[in-house]
Amino acid sequence: MSKIRITKQFSFETGHALYGYDGKCKNVHGHSYRLYVTVIGTPISDASNVKYGMVIDFGDLKKIVKEDIVDVFDHATVFNKNTPHVDLAKELQARDHNVLLVDYQPTSEMMVIDFAEKIKQRLPDNIKLHSLRLSETASSFAEWFASDNE
Template sequence: MGKIRITKQFAFETGHALYGYDGKCRNVHGHSYKLSVTVIGTPITDANHVKLGMVIDFGDLKKIVNQEIVDKFDHATVFNKNTPHKELAKELSERGHQIILADYQPTSENMVLDFAEKIKTRLPKGIELYALKLQETETSYAEWFAGDN
């Protein structure tokens, strides 16, 4: 049987600021992100398997992506850990806000790289991450493809 790609879409709200950037995005602001996760694998052919015909149960993929990405990033604010916003981040955190201090500049490009690594490690044997698309605005997105990496 041939390989099949399946895609599940997710949405979450995240704030960020780009440390050292020379434009408006150096200010704290937020986006309504849309994340499309595409995996590839061979559908299950065992007639006795409860997931016969599936590459992966969409519910199982949803659980992985929610645990690794959505639950952590939704309504959080992401800063580069080297940002001068550290005091702001500390104060917000002390007031109960979800703050992520990332090892990278929180651009869509770097976020999609981070998300790819997190998702890949959680996929079951025989299922591979094929592509990610992280849409930051209606007209702007970053994509990651396994074939490029």
Template structure:
């Protein structure tokens, strides 16, 4: 049986700030992120299975990514909890804003590493995460490949 890669794309809006950065991104700002999730596996060969011919049902992949990433990060502001941004985060939370505190600098590179771990932990045993592409702007993105992280 052939090994196949399938990809599902997601969109979400997230704000962040990079503490200690020497450019404009030190300011709180947001992005319209595009996340492409590619998994790899073999299509189901059991013709009695309702998912016959699928590597994974796109709706099952969508459920995982929405629960772990999109529903969490959409319209949230992300700060590194190990910086003075925690004071700003507290102020925003007190005003009813959705704030996420992470233990890393919330760059696209670090976010895609975080997202990979969250998604891998939720995939069925016979499905592997192949790659992620997190596009921050029309011309800038970070990619994670399983083959680079063995």
């Protein structure tokens, strides 16, 4: 049977700051992110299976991405925990803000790598992550492809 790719789009609002950056993004700011998750697999051929004809139920894919990415990053502020931004993070946390401390510079490029690892760990064995596209603005995005990372 043919391999088929399916894609689901997600959206979330996240703030961040890029420590040491030489432009405006060194300041705390936010984006309306759009994440496009594409998986590849063979549609289920067992007619007695309730998921017959599907590569993966869009609802199952939604559950994975929502739990590991959207619910975690939405309306959070992300800082690199290995920078002095950790002091700002502690101040915001003390004021009951949702802050994520990550071990990377929170650029779209690094976030999409993080997201790929999280999603790959949750997919069923017969489904592979094909690609991710993370748009931080209408005209700027980072992409991750499995074929580039084998």
